[in-house]
Amino acid sequence: MDEAVRGLSASTTRYQLWTEFLQTKRVESMAEIGVYRGRFAAEVLSACDSIRTYYMVDPWRHLDDWNKPSNTDDSRFATYLAETEANTEFAADKRVILRGTTLEVIDQIPDASLDFAYVDGDHTLRGISIDLINVWPKVRTGGWIGGDDFAHTMWQHGDRFEPTLVFPFAVYFAEAVGARIFALPHQQFLICKEPGFEFVDLTDSYPDTTLQGQFRLKRVLRGWLTDTIGILRSERRRTPPAKSATHSDQA
Numbered sequence: 001m002d003e004a005v006r007g008l009s010a011s012t013t014r015y016q017l018w019t020e021f022l023q024t025k026r027v028e029s030m031a032e033i034g035v036y037r038g039r040f041a042a043e044v045l046s047a048c049d050s051i052r053t054y055y056m057v058d059p060w061r062h063l064d065d066w067n068k069p070s071n072t073d074d075s076r077f078a079t080y081l082a083e084t085e086a087n088t089e090f091a092a093d094k095r096v097i098l099r100g101t102t103l104e105v106i107d108q109i110p111d112a113s114l115d116f117a118y119v120d121g122d123h124t125l126r127g128i129s130i131d132l133i134n135v136w137p138k139v140r141t142g143g144w145i146g147g148d149d150f151a152h153t154m155w156q157h158g159d160r161f162e163p164t165l166v167f168p169f170a171v172y173f174a175e176a177v178g179a180r181i182f183a184l185p186h187q188q189f190l191i192c193k194e195p196g197f198e199f200v201d202l203t204d205s206y207p208d209t210t211l212q213g214q215f216r217l218k219r220v221l222r223g224w225l226t227d228t229i230g231i232l233r234s235e236r237r238r239t240p241p242a243k244s245a246t247h248s249d250q251a
């Protein structure tokens, strides 16, 4: 197995995971689907000096057909776009802002031009299907698709919202196109655009890829706990230590 991928298991946050991967692979052209306030983009652009082109795909507007907690109103989305522009101003010559849904703007990215795409937009079954199917031809052979919210339970946001189905759909997609897919820490996944399907769970925390498993109460509770504890841990690691913290707290 690619040592760079195996090494991702030791990452302490998703930002560290992807910046190390992108630096190691010397990624030059990439896209982010679902940019929101530009935090991920800013981290990646400041840490990865190999990047020459960074496409930012996001409608930055309210979507009537997207029932997820991040779907806010148009005016707030306008401030998020301004925040993204300010956060990534230092890399203005590298970024290409494509304001629209994946289906509205994806054709502006040439086929087989991307080394890497990060899928973090609409995580519903409809959204992840549209994103993976449309992004796949944009990635060159030997390139990668990464993504967020490979959640252990589709009830990530409770039953008031549409389920999150990045997992297991991304695994089914990888099987359909005949590519290897890795489950990584921090609810991340990585698909390698090379022939040969295999699901490699580097976290040892996805016991099966069935949809039926998603309806078992024990699985739902275990999945919810795994994801919640993981999020709390990585947020703690990102929070700067308080002034009164002891030396061992900071280690």
Ligand SMILES: C[S@@+](CC[C@H](N)C(=O)[O-])C[C@H]1O[C@@H](n2cnc3c(N)ncnc32)[C@H](O)[C@@H]1O
Pocket: 032, 033, 034, 035, 036, 037, 038, 039, 040, 041, 057, 058, 059, 060, 061, 063, 066, 070, 100, 101, 102, 103, 120, 121, 122, 127
């Ligand atoms: C979870 S946020 C992205 C967070 C960001 N990647 C980060 O790590 O900082 C999800 C974003 O997906 C966008 N989105 C929702 N539906 C979309 C679609 N159909 N196409 C592209 N982006 C979409 C939303 O506008 C929102 O900004």
